[in-house]
Amino acid sequence: MPHPPKELYTLADASERWGVPTDIIEDYLRSGKLQASVHLPRKMMHKYTRQPSECSFSDEVDVFDVDSCDPYSYMPQQGVFNLCYENVNWDEAGKATLEKGGLYLSRPDDEEKCYYGFDEDFVLSRDKVYISISELTRFEREYGTTPRTEQQGCPEKVVKVSQDANPELHPKEKESLLKIVIAMAVGFYEFDPAKKKSPIANKITDLVYDLGLSIDVDTVRKWLKEAAEIAPRKKHKMTPELLSDFGIPPHAKDD
Incomplete structure (x- = not known):
């Protein structure tokens, strides 16, 4: 039975x-x-x-x-x-x-x-x-x-979902993405990589939901932590020139 x-x-x-x-x-x-x-x-x-x-x-x-x-x-x-x-x-x-x-x-x-x-x-x-x-x-x-x-008849579908859920990045690609993450976090949110605790992960998560998307706050913390490891241990400000490089008006950061 x-x-x-x-x-x-x-x-x-x-x-x-x-x-x-x-x-x-x-x-x-x-x-x-x-x-x-x-x-x-x-x-x-x-x-x-x-x-x-x-x-x-x-x-x-x-x-x-x-x-x-x-x-x-x-x-x-x-x-x-x-x-x-x-x-x-x-x-x-x-x-x-x-x-x-x-x-x-x-x-x-x-x-x-x-x-x-x-x-x-x-x-x-x-x-x-x-x-x-x-x-x-x-x-x-x-x-x-x-x-x-119950997906016995289409095992390839199961494998594809699993692979898509955990894509492997080339080390150089991952490093580039981490640089983008830390640059945006420091420049737009004044994220301090030297601090062990920060509210920035929650702010980024809220912004993601405001855009109609979803992400777990722990995932944001994970990538911020990894990105912080490659960042210089000092605070930086996003200058109007750097904002312009991103195609964003200088006043956008304060909106």
Whole structure:
């Protein structure tokens, strides 16, 4: 008798199932195409329900708060929760702090449409974020995606996806790209390669999303770190002459 399928997949599991980079999986999660989940141990939580608002625009927004008259508004909770992935900010170590009272969680198939918040800050690891098998199969039906295990008749397609996901650059090409990365980061964002921590990766990631594209902030940090290794250990300013070389008006940097 065959074993039942696993119920919860990590981002790496989903990446392998579909043969795409984890950056793509995260883009699906942040854009709402996929629903993220977490499995939590027993924790004290507040339940936030939709409340009437005295604001004039209350019909346009949902106001959630703890109902003090509800005896179940504060009690231990555990198990699988939906995670509002777009509200989660990961650090360089792959950790995120879900702040006390933040509306990060909801219950699957909850007819009340409640949110749950911790009564103290909770640190979540990226490798503890899951996607349920029901959510994966829903996505596959909706978008016509085929798991790699079912692509037996076209193995060359699987190989091509894997190769495209991890292209190999010639050392000279890679060095040239790193020079471009560090020049733009230093010139336009005043990135300091000597500093161990910098907000520049987040700024570049936000700009990528503003352009309608997607990239994981850890990927940006990785390439900035590699590019920093070839940069002189001093700060540089992008002069109007250099901006002109890029075909950009001198005032564009300040816009």
